[in-house]
Amino acid sequence: MGALSTPPTTALDAFLRQESLQADKSYLIQPMPDGGLVELSWREVGEQARRMAAYLTSLALAPGSKIGLLSKNCAHWIVADLAIWMAGHVSVPLYPNQTADSIKQVLEHSDASAVFIGKLDEWQAMRPGVPGDMPWIGLPLAPADDHIQPWETLLQAHEPLQQLCMPNPDQLATIVYTSGTTGVPKGVMLSFGSMYLSANNGLRLFNISAEDRLLSYLPLSHVAERQFIEIASLLSGQRVYFVNSVASFFEDMRRARPTVFFAAPRIWEHFKAYAQQRHGSAWSQLQMKLPLLSERKSQQVLADLGLDRVRYAVCGAASLPAALCRWFADRGLQIVEAYGMTENCGYSHLGRPKKIKAGYIGLPNPGVECRLTADGEVLVRSRAVMLGYYKDPVRTAEILDEDGFLHTGDLGEIDQEGFLRLTGRAKDIFKTSKGRYVTPAPIEALLLDNPLIADACVVGHDLPQPLALVRLSKHAHESPEQLQRQLDTFLVQVNDGLQRSEQLGCLVVISDEWNVEGGFRTPNQKLKRNVVEATYQAQLHLWLVAGKTIVWQQKAEEPA
Known part of the structure; x- marks a missing residue:
């Protein structure tokens, strides 16, 4: 042959x-x-x-x-x-x-x-x-x-x-x-x-x-x-091992014992929730705090997750919340982030385990050139870039310039060492009725750092102030009164770190499922911002002027 x-x-x-x-x-x-x-x-x-x-x-x-x-x-x-x-x-x-x-x-x-x-x-x-x-x-x-x-x-x-x-x-x-x-x-x-x-x-x-x-x-x-x-x-x-079903995921993980593992943030959250369910006793938590026992307990937790042989853990598709990254690092698993698009075979930037900078994805991969436009859009060029969009030369020309650079649509910052930080999507930026531009992604990242919040979508086009639509996570077991107090306190903390024009007028707790079947997510679980905004558009102003910092969504059939 x-x-x-x-x-x-x-x-x-x-x-x-x-x-x-x-x-x-x-x-x-x-x-x-x-x-x-x-x-x-x-x-x-x-x-x-x-x-x-x-x-x-x-x-x-x-x-x-x-x-x-x-x-x-x-x-x-x-x-x-x-x-x-x-x-x-x-x-x-x-x-x-x-x-x-x-x-x-x-x-x-x-x-x-x-x-x-x-x-x-x-x-x-x-x-x-x-x-x-x-x-x-x-x-x-x-x-x-x-x-x-x-x-x-x-x-x-x-x-x-x-x-x-x-x-x-x-x-x-x-x-x-x-x-x-x-x-x-x-x-x-x-x-x-x-x-x-x-x-x-x-x-x-x-x-x-x-x-x-x-x-x-x-x-x-x-x-x-x-x-x-x-x-x-x-x-x-x-x-290569395969998973049989969602129900058998951790059994399949323990069988495979992968040595290199890639996951989106939602999967890493799933790992954490599973570990907390199985290792959340007072004795387990105490072991994590004792120097002589913490390393052994960490290995037990990782082995139960099927992650004990992993030597390279990678997160992609969305930003990894800092708190989630710290949780795994405390148990001996350092997760690095990767950045790429379908349009360049997912090949652009990667974090290096021995050279990690908080808040940044990492350095360009070998053979990748990266630069920013005057507006801060990330451009990348390499031999991994696509041939174009099938039967769509117009959109191909919009995303691939004459020099071969791919216009990612992401906004970013590059430091002196070449580390890339993403700050949002160019098309996601909106302008409030006061004429102020707001980039939602960094605010959403702050919200998602709270374990009570599973999903967040910051909106505010033509509204006097932005607000955030959030879905609570499975960790939110507290009573409504306790949740109200905790979210109130958290909102104050978030707003203290934002410019006045970016501060959230309220958090709206959404009870709807944001899933693929309802059209809220893509098949690979990315949230469709345009669908979220369109679904609640008629209620946004009413929620903002309701005089409440935490608003609980009421279903149409529920009494006001």
Whole structure:
């Protein structure tokens, strides 16, 4: 195959190399609903990928056809992606919690010719979004459906493809649709070369080798998980474990014992809540305070979370609250932050464990140039930047300038050493009726540092003063009277640190769920500010002038 004769330049090259070097080594470990485990070696992954590639070739699709991939994370997600590439096509991942309308939108916009369907929780609700005139290819954990062609049946019907389509680095590998925080999702075109560069340099930054272990649980349709788990493992040969379900998450963590781990702030909060539930006794808290016992207790807590072998812990997708970072640091786990976008393969900035600066993300990754516009917008340039938006040259020109810099839309500050601090989103800035501009993100970060608050959205366009809509966390067990007093005191503390024009007129405690199903969040759990503002627009002024510092949302059916 020649896999060892020349250095790899794409993820597919890298897979063939790993297959040659460690054919019988376990690569993908999939927990099954019945409690069992399925382990696939590199040889088995290659065998199945080639057979599925042979089936795709039998469809006589045009070279470079788009193939959808609709599934929760599982071992065969990666096998299917390899098969798509081996057959000379382009993969189009879809979030496994998307609505039928958004699935239809992505498949139609991407001109998909076929779709892989795998592990899903709400298949019947999604099914109307999948066009019936294209092949539906089932992964092994696909839902029961007569229209879905079973994986094993297709494997048995086709011999492994002998002549693989080997792409060049400049070739389109995948179209990753953004999560749509600001409107219609955009199809980000990523090349084989940009994905390889991002993952390969990431391996060097994390000092990752084939002896490392990863746990895949965030959607592989998201660029961070795609690069951090799939592409990185193809390049360096790590073993990849998968999560069976939300309920089994910590059991799966303890099985995998990952050595490198990436999570969004909400997941780190989940870890903390789980630890407090299981290690919140008075004796446990006392042990954490005693010098002779604290280190041992910290290790027990991390082992219970499945984090005791982690040597590199990373947070991305949103800012990590300082209090949460301190909680893990007190237990011996230092979390660093990463910054990137789908449009640059998630490859931009990373914190270094031995060189951390409070309030800053970190330094530019190797090969990344970063600068600020006069208005403070962060611009980055590297070979990891996308080819453009699919079928959208206008928006491509808006975000990629003539010099190749990507306009991130984020506002930031860069210190003398090159450390980057994000201060908000350019489009999120609003002007009050007094003509004062307010950047909500730093204020929201202050609010989210309080363990009582799970979500915060600062609004105030054309209002005399900003206010914050907040949702309480699961830690808020106090009585309404106690919560009122604590939030009152906290609001005073927050406002004391703000300029007068930024001070919050009140906190509005929202009882509604801000979830994906209600349209409040993107499939990767980012809050849609425009939806939040539109939902409560008619009540904002009334809440602000109610004369209360803490306002409790009343449902429409509740008496005023």
